Amino acid sequence: MHFTSEQRLDDGILEREFTLGEIPGTLWTPGSAAPAPLILMAHNNGLPKAEPRLVARARYTAARGYAVATIDAAGCGDRPRSAADEQARADLRRAMQAGEPVDEIFESFIGPLVEKAVPEWQTTLDALLELPEIGGPVGYSGGWTALGIRLAVVEPRIAAAGFFAGGYVPRAQREEARQVTIPLLFLLQWDDEGNPRQRALDLFDAFGSKEKTLHANLGGHTGIPSFELEDGCRFLDRHLK
């Protein structure tokens, strides 16, 4: 892990860019000296790790005493896409404009993206846990629910997760949701344009966790109320601190 830049923010948070082999990432650590619990914060795979809403969420969470890390996994964010991915995204745009069903197109490229992303997140987790400023339990908080489900299933170090029901979850991850048993906070926008409400409710129902909470708010995909940021940190506090 090589740190390529660092910036000290007003509230003492250290924001550092890093590379780990081909993986570019950002790490936020709080000003305090004690090792901080770690939050893996992933994003809709189409958006880069520098996207302002992700950065704002990461800084807020770091100010609450967490180390927060994000990466652009293979084919995600600013990393190069395969020709097949580019074709799938072009098909998706065309189908959406034509008002045609898009599930199979999503399925064809989100599934493989999850498969490629998971080992990179695990490699990143291994490297982060070597750092002296990081310690204690690990949480997942992010907009990429499919990745979060897969990570929660294969990665016993993840102790709690906050998911946003805002994107396409491949059949494989909908199937393995019942294998997720860690405490969950599941965030749903009631009128999300691109995400059928009933499918999100079915996914919440499917999780195997004994402790799971759904927060649903009125409004569309990007209309999550700001108080959910605080609620998300309170959820993490209950399980990681």
Add this chain to the structure above:
Amino acid sequence: MHFTSEQRLDDGILEREFTLGEIPGTLWTPGSAAPAPLILMAHNNGLPKAEPRLVARARYTAARGYAVATIDAAGCGDRPRSAADEQARADLRRAMQAGEPVDEIFESFIGPLVEKAVPEWQTTLDALLELPEIGGPVGYSGGWTALGIRLAVVEPRIAAAGFFAGGYVPRAQREEARQVTIPLLFLLQWDDEGNPRQRALDLFDAFGSKEKTLHANLGGHTGIPSFELEDGCRFLDRHLK
């Protein structure tokens, strides 16, 4: 309004029993001198105002700086029931034991109970707002959602409401849910034995409020996690303080 007993609790909260004509009530006020916003805290109509979970919720909310009041409205709690009500409750028990449908039985007595309760809650509200220790906006927080809907529709002094989707809501209140436009927090137990999940989700969907939040947790009717108490107060803080 006549106070019939008072008790100073450890944390400075004053807990007073009162009567207002035939209406028995309890008022909790915080230790601070400034006028406190008022929370009307109603309960499942079958349970008395002294029920321990209600009292615990009221004391917690008072410790957060609210005046909290509850009453046993006509036919509710410890107050005498009409012969028709007693008959309906006997019919209900018999039908439940036999595994028969109970909606029409609920409809026959919950609807009239709401109609009788609303003016008594309004009379109580009038009297409470005369007290110098109470001031500012009014909220509703309670397990009796049908009463809360009716009060929110007819009572413009109520500025925000927390509902628990845990009981039968008559057709009249399901219909007028769309007339409720104040901010709402709607609490649902995902596996509530006596309350069909889809009906609760439909009710949440029906509310006319622009700002409404659903919190759903795994578990049965009485399994609401303790952190929802804090979440409920944070919701009230956002709208009443």
